[in-house]
Amino acid sequence: MSIEDIRVLTAQLAADPSSLAFLPLAEALRRRGQLEAAEKIAIAGLTRYPDLADAHDLLARVLGDRGDLERAFDEWDIALRLDDRHAGAHKGIGFLYYVAGDLPRALKHLESALAIAPEAEGVAAAIDRVREGLAGMEGSSDVPAAAGEAPGTPAVAGSTAPSSGDGAGSLFSGLEGAEDGLLLIDGQGLRLGGGLNGPDGAPVGDAVAAHLAGAFRDATRAARLLSLGDWRSVGAETAEANFFLCAPTEDALLLLVRDSSVPIARLAKHAERASEAARRWLAGAA
Amino acid sequence: MNVDLAGALELITRVVGVRGAMVVSADEGLVVAESSMDGIEGAAVAALTAGVVSRLTRATAAAGRSAPAFVHLQAEGGSLLAVPAAEDLLVVAVTDPDVNVGLVRLELRRMAEQLA
Numbered sequence: 001m002s003i004e005d006i007r008v009l010t011a012q013l014a015a016d017p018s019s020l021a022f023l024p025l026a027e028a029l030r031r032r033g034q035l036e037a038a039e040k041i042a043i044a045g046l047t048r049y050p051d052l053a054d055a056h057d058l059l060a061r062v063l064g065d066r067g068d069l070e071r072a073f074d075e076w077d078i079a080l081r082l083d084d085r086h087a088g089a090h091k092g093i094g095f096l097y098y099v100a101g102d103l104p105r106a107l108k109h110l111e112s113a114l115a116i117a118p119e120a121e122g123v124a125a126a127i128d129r130v131r132e133g134l135a136g137m138e139g140s141s142d143v144p145a146a147a148g149e150a151p152g153t154p155a156v157a158g159s160t161a162p163s164s165g166d167g168a169g170s171l172f173s174g175l176e177g178a179e180d181g182l183l184l185i186d187g188q189g190l191r192l193g194g195g196l197n198g199p200d201g202a203p204v205g206d207a208v209a210a211h212l213a214g215a216f217r218d219a220t221r222a223a224r225l226l227s228l229g230d231w232r233s234v235g236a237e238t239a240e241a242n243f244f245l246c247a248p249t250e251d252a253l254l255l256l257v258r259d260s261s262v263p264i265a266r267l268a269k270h271a272e273r274a275s276e277a278a279r280r281w282l283a284g285a286a
Numbered sequence: 287m288n289v290d291l292a293g294a295l296e297l298i299t300r301v302v303g304v305r306g307a308m309v310v311s312a313d314e315g316l317v318v319a320e321s322s323m324d325g326i327e328g329a330a331v332a333a334l335t336a337g338v339v340s341r342l343t344r345a346t347a348a349a350g351r352s353a354p355a356f357v358h359l360q361a362e363g364g365s366l367l368a369v370p371a372a373e374d375l376l377v378v379a380v381t382d383p384d385v386n387v388g389l390v391r392l393e394l395r396r397m398a399e400q401l402a
Contacts, residue, residue: 050388198350207348215341219359222334226326226380228361236342236354243346243354257349264358 006032013041018048023058030062038062043261050263053083060092069096070176074266087117094126103134171281175274183255184248184278189213193281196257199240208255215245216253233271235264242267248275249282289400295321298377298393303385305364307394309401310376312336318375326380335368335378356391367391371398 009025022045029038042059049055060075073096079089094109107130114123171193172178182194189210196205215234223231236243237260244256244267254275256267291309298307299321306323308331310316315336320328343353359366367379367390377394381387 048392050391051386196349200350202350204349208345211341211345211348215338215345218334218338218341222338222359222366223361223363225330225334226361226366227363228359228366228380229363231359231361233358233360234338234342235356235358235360236346237356238346238351238354240351241346241349243342243349 017044020045020049023054026058026062030058030065035062035066039066039261046263051082053079053086053089056082057086057088057092060089064092064095069099071262071266072096074269078263078265085116087113087120090116091120091123091126094123094130098126098130103130106130107134172274172277175277176270177256177258181257182274183209183257184281185209185212185253185255187213187216187251192252193278196255212245212253212255216247219245233268235267237264244268244271246271246275248278252278252282254278291319292321294397294400295319298379298390298397301386301390301393303382304390305380305382306331307377307379308332309371309397310335310368310378312339312370312374312376323380331366331378331380335366335376338366339368339370339376356395358387358391367394369394369398371401373401375401377401 006025006028009021009028012021013019013025022041026038026041026045029041039059039062042055042062046052046055046059056075056079060072060079063069063072063075073093076089076092076096079086080093083089090109090113094106094113097103097106097109107127110123110127110130113120114127171184172182175182179195180197183196183205184192184194186192189212191205191209194205195203196208198204219231219234223229233244233246235245240260241257242260242262242264244264246254248254254271256271256274258267295307295309298304306321306326308320308323308328309318310332311318313336315333317328317332323331338359339354339357342357346352346354353370355370357368362383364383365381365385365387367381367387369377369391371377377397379390379394381390
């Protein structure tokens, strides 16, 4: 696509922000290596079309090119939940499983991609490579580490935050945001673990915990009085960051904070893992 | 402000799974306008929503971030969704659990933009 084409698409999108022109525009920018611009346009499109599998697939490809494979996986995963016959998402996830060394799952997704879109570029060759790898493993004890695990995000190198080591963040060791972006709060508004920094890098965890002290009570009261049953989570989107609040136990709150480019739905998935860690930690501390 | 509130709220309640929608005064927690709040006390929705949004706004400010542009309280029997609008107003929807949250959010934002 030429620069003139990109200009036309940009103008089209500016004139009508609800246009689907963001799809070819972001893809063109991605192909030109303008990944930051491509990501911004893809995210802006997703805010208008959160249920469009093609948009999640597009963002995943941009993220993959940027090396953010964990987020790319999540976007392809969402695309497949919206459309389980999305060839691009099968191809992308198959690639990530291949990179992670989970060849059986890589083969499954790549074969799905080929069955749905036989003309898909490079898929047949990728399947051949995976099959060769699997054949090489036969009779060997070198089974990929992920092959026997439950379905989930492949353990892609570099996708997991480093261990936070000693200190409050160790509660969430190994989880993304262990020391900045995950907070465990007790019923009195005191920080039990994790950490959160402000935009200037200063710690704000204690202040945020104090303000959220009554959030459990508020959410419980609101949900029950509105006949909605027990509350499960509260999500809040701001211009700079997304917040996700849930209760891993009856008397503790878990807060996740991420950059606004991370959708709330993805925070909910992160919260499941962090809640597990919090429950284990609270059980051990009891 | 010259907006047909009833008509705008109706666009929100047309989304399948939306039990009701309303415009709330964020400061006082009072109902400004409402549409088909099926089996729900509008005054309670207004007060509770304003309280939840207010607390979250204080928390996001303490974190050095701006006020929430969208709030989603999810419960086992449904959701409470709120989008701040101009003049200290909140556009609110109460929904069933299986509603298309993305679509409701779009409608809430559309109305909030009209109120701006």
